Amino acid sequence: MPELPEVEVVRLGLDGNITGRTLSDVEVRHPRAIRRHILGAGDFTGRLAGRKVVATRRRGKYLWVELSSGMDADLALLAHLGMSGQLLIQPPDAPDEKHLRVRFRFDDDGPELRFVDQRTFGGFLVDDLVTVDGTALPSAIAHIARDPMDPRFDARATVAALRRKKTELKRALLDQTLVSGIGNIYADEALWRARLHWSRPTERLSAAKAAEALAAATDVMREALGQGGTSFDALYVNVNGQSGYFDRSLAVYGQERLPCRRCGTAIRREPFMNRSSYFCPRCQRRSPG
DNA sequence: AGTATCCCCTGAGCGC
């Protein structure tokens, strides 16, 4: 469940299901799921056993759980879902999923947490918390910018930073060190709302239009969160395996050849960074106008 | 230093 709304849906599910519980056995079923934990599976499981989940957090598309650690320094279990990762709360006797990569058991023998990930782009690490700009973050994501749902997100500063870049607007919106949480779906939706073409050079963008694009991204992600996120298929589900409904509200993403909701022109798809950009060729011109 | 491309993986859908 990759973009901000989907990750937040997962975080909320984790919060209600594992906060206050203590980890016991952790089973790493696929090494790629912990490839970013440099010290390996033994260290990973050893550092988690006996730790209690005290909070769940998110920045952009990353989420983590803060673990009580007694006398030690504060620790976090950091997760990224990649393209196809799911975090599921399951009864211990539920059959293993085909792509089960990590199983987290708790000392109450209650429902377990499972990481299921078809493409293995997602994964975990146990990390130290550091303070960056007044906020505690796992050190591995110290470079990730605040996302638009962060109370301390600075829209003006982000607009200024965006306009200092020399790149295409959509690349900037996807740059997680500039603003985090926006992915391919919500970038396209935001650009459509702001009537901007994905390839608009950032240096030729007024502050007002940059602010509009950013506000549109914020709005569309907030709306998507309200609908439980975007799911086209069973890959994108909450911790209980349920899909969100925002796919019904998408104006352009995945809508190639369908009429634009504003002007009726057929939505187009263009190659973009080995993926796609969807846009309305009439509402979203390459040049200002 | 900042930006752009490559690459990691599995599976679904399509044309032939």
Next chain:
DNA sequence: TGCGCTCAGGGGATAC
């Protein structure tokens, strides 16, 4: 049927 190709809500590691 099966093969080969394209495509998929990501980001890090390199290359320029």
